Amino acid sequence: MSIRPILLAAGGTGGHLFPAAALAQELGRRGYSVELVTDDRAEKYGIDFPARAIHRIPSATMTSKSPVAVARTFWQLGQGYLDALNLLKGVEPRAVIGFGGYPTLPPIFAARSLKIPTAIHEQNAVMGRANRLLARFVDRVALSFPETKKLHRRAQAKVRLTGMPVRDAVIAYRDVAYVAPEPASRLLILIFGGSQGAHFFSELLPQALSRLPSPFRWRLTIVQQARDEDVASLRQAYKDINVAAHIATFFRDLPERIATAHLVIARSGASTVAELMSIGRPSILVPLPHALDNDQLENATRVQDGGGGWCIRQEDLTPERLSREIERLFGAPELLAKAAAKAKAMAQPYAVKKLADLAEELARENP
Known part of the structure; x- marks a missing residue:
């Protein structure tokens, strides 16, 4: 050496x-x-x-x-x-x-x-x-x-x-095929996004999921990153609406969790986008607003243009809209499977x- x-x-x-x-x-x-x-x-x-x-x-x-x-x-x-x-x-x-x-x-x-x-x-x-x-x-x-x-x-x-470039821990899951959810099966959603993203998602997700029909909510499993001060209230919010959830402040095994997710909701930093493409998973990307150079918006737009996910600006992402998007995508799993394939095709x-x-x-x- x-x-x-x-x-x-x-x-x-x-x-x-x-x-x-x-x-x-x-x-x-x-x-x-x-x-x-x-x-x-x-x-x-x-x-x-x-x-x-x-x-x-x-x-x-x-x-x-x-x-x-x-x-x-x-x-x-x-x-x-x-x-x-x-x-x-x-x-x-x-x-x-x-x-x-x-x-x-x-x-x-x-x-x-x-x-x-x-x-x-x-x-x-x-x-x-x-x-x-x-x-x-x-x-x-x-x-x-x-x-x-x-x-x-x-x-x-x-x-x-x-x-x-992505880490070996990400490449290890590149050959794990995406399996679209079947009718009545469990639905796994992964949510993460840095400190600001974590707080925004902690406020948004329970409100959005509470608007879904009860039989739909019972199928959900949420894996979500949250800030320390939000963990307790977020757990209680999911408990109140009968949604199974695993909450943590940081996931060291994030590539594995991406690989097991049916849908990822995240910010659109460069590493996040690269890992989603490398593993090949569909995503709803919410760029960090008010960024000086709008770099996350550019990243998310490239993913959307390539068919690998959906870009929604934070100011447009109300609980009602997110609820509709989640119900729409899980109601047509072929859309998720197509986005997963497109995302993987964009990887480098x-x-x-x-x-x-x-x-x-x-x-x-x-x-």
Whole structure:
């Protein structure tokens, strides 16, 4: 195994860490050692990250345009840059690959200062703010979608279309066939969507399901992610309407739960969309509203246009509408089966190999 690692840099959320983990797994199979640099939020997602070392450096996200907030952000990023310089001098990576989020800025700029080859991977159909800034400076830009919005024209020549890599835990369920529900059988719905999505769905789902006929409700099994403060009230709400439900704040076995679901209701972050397509499951996607770049709306629209699911904006998703949609889809299971097949057809099963090829190219440039 290579002593000098390939360093991956990712913001501390699942949307950034999961594709980075997929690449780390593939690079490990090819004999490379991998190290990760991220922020403190990664504790929730990155505890099992396949890296020989995980580093955390100071970073900050631009959340306000006030002079004090801007100054504080730049001070933290500057401190992160100095820490990243020291880290890279000690680790001596053969390449640095970023996966978005502001924690990628210090290590990528430090790598550029040290003339270490760099690349970024964009998961969404719209370039994120950090990647948008970095695209002009890195050596390669890997994209998940062939037409990615807000990509700077100066970065076009560096582009490589790799697709969105998914973890081994997701690929393991790719060959599990979708089985449409039969008349009078159990109906399993999986609901998840980050902290904001979890709260919205916790309020919406019981209201929507309460409008279904009793015989229909008795067939349902709900598996739902919820915030800590919503768990008790959500359990009681389902109990009140006689719906079987399993509630948790986080599912570490999410790929398996996707594979067993008849219908998924979720936000439309890049990792969610990629995993739904890889496993091939029908979904109702509710993009995060008021997002700066509408990246989730773009992701969900691509899925809907490909026939793999249904995109409904949050402001349009009333309990009455969701109730009608659920009853309509389960009343015509062939629609669910068709969407599952379309979703799987949109998947990019070789994305992680293409991204690993790109990483190897960079590593060879810095022998």
